[in-house]
Structures are given as structure tokens and as C-alpha cells.
Amino acid sequence: MEEEQEYLFKIVVIGDSAVGKSNLLSRFARDEFDHNSKATIGVEFQTQVVEVDGKEIKAQVWDTAGQERFRAVTSAYYRGAVGALIVYDISRSTTFENIKRWLDELNTHCDTTVARMLVGNKCDLENIRDVSVEDGKNLAEEEGLFFIETSALDSTNVKTAFEIVIREIYKNVSRKVLNSDSYKAELSFNRVSLANGTDMSKQKTSCCSS
Numbered sequence: 001m002e003e004e005q006e007y008l009f010k011i012v013v014i015g016d017s018a019v020g021k022s023n024l025l026s027r028f029a030r031d032e033f034d035h036n037s038k039a040t041i042g043v044e045f046q047t048q049v050v051e052v053d054g055k056e057i058k059a060q061v062w063d064t065a066g067q068e069r070f071r072a073v074t075s076a077y078y079r080g081a082v083g084a085l086i087v088y089d090i091s092r093s094t095t096f097e098n099i100k101r102w103l104d105e106l107n108t109h110c111d112t113t114v115a116r117m118l119v120g121n122k123c124d125l126e127n128i129r130d131v132s133v134e135d136g137k138n139l140a141e142e143e144g145l146f147f148i149e150t151s152a153l154d155s156t157n158v159k160t161a162f163e164i165v166i167r168e169i170y171k172n173v174s175r176k177v178l179n180s181d182s183y184k185a186e187l188s189f190n191r192v193s194l195a196n197g198t199d200m201s202k203q204k205t206s207c208c209s210s
């Protein structure tokens with residue numbers, strides 16, 4: 001049982017205000033949708049347990065305000081993140097145009113290998129779509145991201161989006177960390193490891209600035 005408690009992955013959900021970040025999180029963590037959802041003030045997080053390859057993984061998913069006046073939380077928010085959902089609203093092209101700015105911010109502040117998913121949310125608003133599926137796919141390919149369209153309103157692909165990111169994190173961790181002496185040493189002190197990404201700090205890829 002002790003072995004199954006080792007995995008705690010911090011995942012951040014970023015993107016412009018009102019793209020549906022909070023509702024994506026509440027749909028994933030509690031299977032709820034708030035039609036009267038108000039703008040997030042500061043930072044909130046939910047923890048959800050997911051099973052991957054027979055291992056119990058705790059995903060700690062952080063949601064933050066998209067408004068500029070709350071950017072002071074940036075560094076602490078990103079610290080230790082090993083996964084990220086970068087979200088835009090398919091009915092508002094400006095939120096899509098700002099994705100590269102969010103990616104720049106993620107790259108600036110992340111200190112580990114981060115599994116990244118581009119999420120086109122509110123795909124239930126097909127009748128007022130402002131960003132094509134093709135545009136989303138092209139940007140994801142250009143930036144080396146996973147891509148999916150979701151609807152927090154009707155649950156479309158929400159669970160799938162998070163699970164793909166969690167599986168990718170697990171794959172990264174398994175490949176680069178689990179067999180390392182430093183990781184085994186840390187486990188002897190702290191059974192819930194990887195929350196701060198310490199062991200992965202030297203495993204930088206193109207997602208992080210040098």
C-alpha cells in the first residue's frame with residue numbers, strides 16, 4: 001500500500017479569464033458545473049486520485065485568476081508543476097491569440113519537465129465558434145503540445161484531457177526519475193514525493209528555459 005502513495009503530481013490550469021478554467025477543474029474533481037461561476041480570486045486547488053498502470057496517483061490541480069492584477073502569485077503558482085493545461089475559449093479568438101503569452105510564462109517559471117496540453121474549451125458553443133479545430137491542432141503541433149477540445153458544461157473530454165496529462169507525467173517520471181538513486185533516497189524521507197519536482201530539476205527539455 002505504501003508504494004501506491006508515492007505519486008503526487010502538481011498540475012496547473014492557465015489561460016485568460018473566463019475561458020472556463022474553474023469549471024474544468026470542478027468538472028474533473030467533483031463532476032460539477034457552476035452556471036454562476038465567478039472569477040477566481042487568487043489561487044484554488046483540488047486533489048483527485050487517478051489510477052495509472054495499477055498505481056494510485058494524486059493529481060493536485062491548481063486554478064488561478066486569469067486577470068493581470070493577480071499575477072503576483074505567479075512564481076509560487078508554477079513552482080513544482082509537472083503538468084499544465086493551457087486553456088482558451090473556442091468562441092473568443094483573443095483567448096487563443098494569448099496562448100503563446102501563457103506558454104512563455106510557463107516556460108519562464110517552470111523548473112521541471114512539464115507535460116503540456118492545449119485545451120480548446122466550450123466546444124458546446126459550436127454555433128459561435130471563433131477558433132477552428134485546425135488552428136488549435138496547428139498551434140499544438142508547432143509548440144509540441146497535446147491538443148484536445150473540451151466542454152466543462154457537458155463533460156466532453158474533460159476527464160480525458162486531465163488523464164492524458166497525468167499519464168504523460170507518469171511516463172516522464174518513470175523514465176527519468178524512478179530508477180535514480182536520488183529519487184530512492186528522497187523516498188526514504190518523504191513517501192509523497194515529486195510534489196516539488198526536485199528530482200526532475202535537472203531533466204530540462206525544450207519546455208523550460210535554461
